[in-house]
Amino acid sequence: MYYTKKLLLLGSGELGKEVIIEAQRLGVETIAVDRYEHAPAMQVAHRSYVIDMLDPKQLREIVEKEKPDLIVPEIEAIATSELIKLEEEGFHVIPTARAAKLTMDREGIRRLAAETLQLPTAKYRFADTYEEFEQAAKEIGFPCVIKPLMSSSGKGQSVCHTEEETEKCWKIAMEGGRVQNGRVIIEEFIRFDSEITLLTVRAVNGTMFCAPIGHIQKDGDYIESWQPHNMTEQQIQEAKKIAQSITDELGGYGIFGVELFLAEEKVYFSEVSPRPHDTGLVTLVTQNLSEFALHVRAILGYPIPEITLLFPGASRPIKAQEELNEYSLVGIEQALAVPNTQIRVFGKPVTKVGRRIGVTLSTSNTVEKAKENAKRALDSLILQNNT
Ligand SMILES: Nc1ncnc2c1ncn2[C@@H]1O[C@H](COP(=O)(O)OP(=O)(O)OP(=O)(O)O)[C@@H](O)[C@H]1O
Numbered sequence: 001m002y003y004t005k006k007l008l009l010l011g012s013g014e015l016g017k018e019v020i021i022e023a024q025r026l027g028v029e030t031i032a033v034d035r036y037e038h039a040p041a042m043q044v045a046h047r048s049y050v051i052d053m054l055d056p057k058q059l060r061e062i063v064e065k066e067k068p069d070l071i072v073p074e075i076e077a078i079a080t081s082e083l084i085k086l087e088e089e090g091f092h093v094i095p096t097a098r099a100a101k102l103t104m105d106r107e108g109i110r111r112l113a114a115e116t117l118q119l120p121t122a123k124y125r126f127a128d129t130y131e132e133f134e135q136a137a138k139e140i141g142f143p144c145v146i147k148p149l150m151s152s153s154g155k156g157q158s159v160c161h162t163e164e165e166t167e168k169c170w171k172i173a174m175e176g177g178r179v180q181n182g183r184v185i186i187e188e189f190i191r192f193d194s195e196i197t198l199l200t201v202r203a204v205n206g207t208m209f210c211a212p213i214g215h216i217q218k219d220g221d222y223i224e225s226w227q228p229h230n231m232t233e234q235q236i237q238e239a240k241k242i243a244q245s246i247t248d249e250l251g252g253y254g255i256f257g258v259e260l261f262l263a264e265e266k267v268y269f270s271e272v273s274p275r276p277h278d279t280g281l282v283t284l285v286t287q288n289l290s291e292f293a294l295h296v297r298a299i300l301g302y303p304i305p306e307i308t309l310l311f312p313g314a315s316r317p318i319k320a321q322e323e324l325n326e327y328s329l330v331g332i333e334q335a336l337a338v339p340n341t342q343i344r345v346f347g348k349p350v351t352k353v354g355r356r357i358g359v360t361l362s363t364s365n366t367v368e369k370a371k372e373n374a375k376r377a378l379d380s381l382i383l384q385n386n387t
């Protein structure tokens with residue numbers, strides 16, 4: 001087969017695996033890159049490479065060798081300054097190299113959202129040292145949230161309830177960041193009623209929104225998501241306004257996961273991923289086009305005539321409780337006996353405490369029943385040690 005387009009995926013986890021499958025469905029040649037071998041997306045891509053994606057030299061080497069039509073970031077931690085240079089040289093970075101750079105660290109995107117676009121966010125400060133952090137926490141007040149500037153899925157993040165906890169929280173942040181520089185963000189703790197991801201697609205035929213996805217997070221990582229999330233008309237309008245504003249500013253084509261907190265008095269912008277979102281895994285079973293199919297269509301410049309929510313649905317990530325080198329999932333038969341329920345096993349080579357290794361996906365005629373089904377499926381699955 002002659003491939004007319006070549007896609008280079010930077011980051012090869014569970015989200016990228018679905019992107020690769022969708023790209024191949026439209027006849028695209030795919031190359032997966034990550035920091036370790038046999039990553040989920042590598043298992044389905046045409047070719048793969050293992051490199052340190054934060055190393056500009058290694059990143060450039062792969063790009064120059066493969067000369068992809070599309071460079072598609074799948075995680076934040078990439079040498080984004082090199083992506084800017086590559087874009088200047090004519091390579092196409094999704095959605096744009098600037099968007100990848102701004103969302104790579106919490107400071108870039110927070111300052112853009114709160115200071116340039118004047119979007120409502122939690123109060124925040126930045127700190128480079130423990131002393132600056134202590135001072136910032138006092139200014140923001142307790143409880144506050146501390147996060148390394150570059151991290152995801154809650155790594156290095158903690159809620160600091162009192163002055164006595166500052167040392168412990170600082171330590172968590174220093175150990176959890178993706179790169180070891182000490183800078184952190186300290187945020188006001190928002191007592192929200194619920195939080196959502198508003199998947200927003202920028203495609204050749206305009207900006208479109210998916211039905212809001214509600215989710216619950218524990219230790220900064222999602223443990224349940226559902227679609228649609230019940231919101232007032234005013235909340236929906238505010239959420240769309242915020243999503244439109246931030247995605248217009250970031251530009252390019254593709255899907256964006258706009259994370260928002262819904263409080264009684266207002267809708268807060270939290271952060272945005274210029275790529276598919278983990279809580280959006282639920283769209284694999286709820287929509288006419290999943291978030292992955294939408295991303296691929298959008299980045300290839302193909303039209304998206306409409307996005308339809310077919311059924312209410314829910315997802316539950318399957319998270320490992322221990323570190324295992326050889327493992328398997330037991331109870332698949334029971335999980336699949338739950339009505340309208342599917343699972344996806346990501347195929348990560350090894351587990352770590354808290355690592356997501358799969359997901360259960362259910363639909364039903366109500367969100368409540370779909371949530372029940374996804375939980376029943378999750379409860380019947382057991383991680384087995386095969387070493
Ligand atoms: N200022 C805040 N007030 C209250 N809760 C917060 C605040 N910031 C974060 N959280 C909670 O922690 C979760 C994770 O935070 P955040 O999205 O910033 O982290 P993350 O590591 O970037 O996560 P991911 O990469 O998975 O999206 C949020 O979804 C929310 O539940």
Ligand SMILES: NCC(=O)N[C@@H]1O[C@H](COP(=O)([O-])[O-])[C@@H](O)[C@H]1O
Pocket residue numbers: 011012013014015016074075152153277278348355356
């Ligand atoms: N919240 C961001 C997110 O869910 N990202 C997804 O997790 C993978 C990393 O997983 P790992 O840490 O288990 O290798 C990433 O590659 C991406 O697919």
Ligand SMILES: [Mg+2]
Pocket residue numbers: 259271
């Ligand atoms: Mg988040």
